[in-house]
Amino acid sequence: MLSWGDAQPFPNPTCLYPPFRSACEPELHVGTLSRASVSSNPLFRWLKPADIERVSALQLLARDVVEGVTGGIHRSRHIGASVDFKEHRPYVHGDEIRSIDWKLFGKTDRLYIRQYEDETNVRGTLVVDQSGSMNYSGSRSNQMTKHDYAIRLASCLAYLFVSQQDSVGLVTFDTTIRKHIPPRSRPNHLRVCLETLADSECKGETELGGVLHQLLSICRKRGFVILLSDCFGNAESLFKSLSMLRANYQEVLLFQIIDDDEVDFPFQNRTMFRSLELREQQMLVDPLSLRQTYLANFNNHQEAIRSGCKQNRIDWIPVRTSESFSSVLATYISHRGQA
């Protein structure tokens, strides 16, 4: 099996960082970034050099072979134009004449066609939740909201896709799809995606099920759908839509981004909880008294998501905003590579 690294050297990540750029200018692959735009480049807002370094050392390998147009490291079931010979097949009517192996015809007097193993690239669609609930940041999350965390994670993933010559698209949503950037694999495309992410803000309610349903019409070709959300909302409708995506030959990765506070509900004093999604919704409660029921509700929800993911063969990666997102990604991808 060919490795992606062998086929094309991965760009030196340090070159993305301003101090090192002049030194590694000739090898700059994400070269669409001009000098003047470095300071305003959203990429640097979301990606720290250390994160980039760690992520770029990894390969994203799709478990299933995805059809691709351009050559890549991902094996395809389709047989096409390539350098790797696979087998001979008797000629049938309708086959291209240029694919006939004339040398073999000379030896055997029969018409055979040479078949090559095709290489595809991957179409990844990052689906980022921008509903109001993503705006929460707890005391243990280093001032990082769930949305910030999602953007960082999405940036890493987008970068990974682009650096693998795979194409990456972006969908942001709340109750409906807000923005849709179709997948491209050009390095310049990464900048577009990241700028879109950076300029977004969180507001409004979530309607995951509905949004994913809309996604069906966007993601017609096979590929990855990488969902970054806190998955608050109706789990049933979520999985209904997700199963339809799966049926549409989409591999789904669900990064569930949750704050520590939402997991263990550590509040003690009387608190007014104001909804981040609906401004008029607020309740003044004694958290201590509610805690047990809250935790039970939360755990039920998590269990529903876990079992739903297992049922639909979806990779469920629960992430807490207190964890380092790059290490979460690294761990996940290394496991996936082993698989």
Place this chain on the structure above:
Amino acid sequence: MTFLNALLAFGATAFSVPLIIHLLNRSKYLTIDWGAMQFLDSSVKVNSRRIQWKQVLLLLIRCLIPVLLALAMARPLIQSWKDTAGSTPMSLAILLDDSLSMQSVHETQGRVGENRTRLQQAVMQIQKILEELPGGSDAAIILGGKPVQLWAEHQPSELAQRLVSLNDRIESAGRLDLSEGAREAANWLDKSSNPRRHLLVVSDFQASEWKPAVQDLSRDIANQLSGRSVPIAWSFLNAVPAAGQSREANISIQSVETIPSQVAPQGKLTIIASLQNDSQEPIVVPLVLMDGLDEVQRQSVSIAGNSTSTARFVWSPTKAEDTLLKIFADHDDSNPKDHSIAKVLRVREPAKILIIDGDRKREAMQSESDFVRLALTPFSLLRGEPGDLFTTSVVDAGGWNEAMLKEVQGVICCNLADLNPDQRKWLRAFVERGGGLLFSLGDKVQVDKLNAWESVADGGLRIGNYAARTPWEGSIKPTASPAFELSKASLDSLNSVRFVARNTLKIDESSKVSPVVSLAYEDDHPFLISLPIGAGRCFWMTSGCDEGDSNLPSLPVFLPLIQRMMTTTIRWPAGWSETPLGEPWIENNNISLKPEVKKLSVQLPGATTQELAIDPSKPVELGTARLEGVAQAMAGDVRLYHGFSNSPIDRKQELARPLLAPEELESIAKSASASVHSDANRWLDKERSNSSGKELWTWFWLGLLAMFFAEMFLQQSLSPRTAKTMAPSAPMNASPSSKRGAA
């Protein structure tokens, strides 16, 4: 319910503190913008009611904690609590009657010859009670005889030991002072720490003591006892054995008097003792008079059944000193303490009186000084016998000097025209030293000159002219403030005095020294005025003592009047040296003691000898006694005696034999809401079965403890548990295998 520390009960208002904290905390809350409202929403719906209950319960418990703490510290008491165990400690005040009647002897039933006085019986009963008191109890004994005495010891057992001394006591105290005793007991009980408080009155319930107005008294006391913050229960214990036989026969000496009341050595004294026979039978009793330890006279007195008789002893003291006289009936009966009586007779050398006569006549019994002399020394003048209280010497107006005044204790000026300046000075200095002066006015007096004398002017006196009295009939009478008392016979005699002439005497109200009018004419003009000058006293008489002015010298009142005036003005000691029980013994030591005496050793009845430093120039208080008997004070060869005794009325009532009938006692007890018991065991049984109050503080402490635990439990159940906090994070760190499974 009452509280032993009622003030602390107000601490219960501290229940508002947690309430206020709660309300303040309610108004304070954090605001959090929250994403996961969906889990919260359903939690609120499910939990709110159950949680609210818990919260309210927690608040209630927190409010209860200070309330219970305050109540526990205030020591609440439930009155109606019946305590069958009877083991609650109690405070017991025992009011023990130790009056003379308690010395009556009873024969114990079945043990002929074993006799006990009522006091001994009472002591036995009290000892039994003290032994049986529950642990932690405290007790005090209030000796109820006047004046009341409190015996408070730390341990009931120590008190029981101290009680033994009462068994051997010879002397008795005064009459039972129920109200004072109860007050003393209540004061002691108020200070005690036990919630059960009881006053036990132990007495023989003598009718003469309890009957008159005692119902009102006991009702008042009952109200006073029950009105205390911690009410005091009370009951009566009869010290007279119910089954014991009292001897019916009893002879008692009720009183002893002397005629005359004051006496000098060799003076003849008649001692009259009054005896009472309480038995039905006539009886002949040998009556003995003792001078100190020597028997002086003995005579047999026969008294009819249930009657009184008097016996007379005629006796002359030989020395001028305090003489201890004892009269006792040599007879064995139910109360041996009541037929002996001891008295102290104060015998002094005759006082020297100088009579200065301004109008002395040659003929016998014509001058005023003759009449005065006769009044002062009747024995020696009429009979040629010794025994007069005074010795007299008569001089003319100019026939005396300062040296003569130093020898005498009293001076009488009769009808003096005037005094020269030296004489005025000498006489004033004499009175200021403490001497006595009687100034008898008359027709020779030069009013203007005498009015100028500073003793007259400063004393606020204005002497008027000598004038015939119209109408001349009329009498004199004592005023509201007499300087001395006269017998009824003398007073009757005073009414028959006819005055022919008199000087008027006016009192200047504005003067600093206020003279006292002792006798006055019926028209309210003063007859006799008492005027203090320095340490002495001067009497002014507006009429002379000769027959020219009035018929006074010929009347029986003349002798006692003149003698009384002189004994009063020179402070001649009283015949009997005695004070009622509880009153102080005050010794006018410039008469009784030598001036060089600086220290006295005093022994009071029922007490040990005490050394007492005295100032010889002032009257000194030598102490007081609550037991009948004779006190003595010694300094070198000087020996003073003083008697402490019941007043004659008290003694008479104490000697009355009848006791309250059981039904009378019951009715008194009922009106006083007390119970009557005939012996200690009955009382103890009653107390064991009925305790007057139960302290509840232990329950409040337990309640407080329970509330603390409940609070901790509730607080715990509402607070987050760390172990569970971590639980939800487990699926977050999903293992690779689970990932693989998902894939």
